[in-house]
Amino acid sequence: LATKRANPFADDIPVQCKFYVTEREADKNCQKRMTAVHTKTLKMLYSGSNQHSGTVKPDRGGQVNGTTPILTSVTVNLQPKQCESCHRKCTAVSACAFCDRTSCEACTRPCVSCEKVFCPLCSVLKYNQHEEYAVCLTCGS
Secondary structure: OOOOOOOOOOOOOOOOOOOEEEEEEEEOOOOOHHHHHHHHHHHHHHHHHOOOOHHOOOOOEEEEEEEEEEOOOOOOOOOOOOOOOOEEEEEEEEOOOOOOOEEEOOOEEOOOOOEEEOOOOOEEEEEOOOOOOEEEHHEEE
């Protein structure tokens, strides 16, 4: 029976462990990198908000203190938007009076008490003997 050869370096080498360091962990330990990540994040947030609010255009007629324009009119975007209730694309969507979610005409429900328009999550259907009607969460309680 043959025995294994002895390792001549066994006493000289300390125990080594492998660690996987992600880029995120490396960034957390360096202030310069964290500053770069912060500025990049802010830049992305500002560019996203500019893209989102690109449909709102202020009317140049009203001025506050002679310098700041007042937002007096909003241009309507006629591109199809997605209904947040049924997830279909619709051109005519309205915002819920309670939670501001957009819903298409098929999903919106007018409250019989306050006559405001609500989404299916913020209204309850009540059934009578002959008909069904919607009541918002505020009027229903």
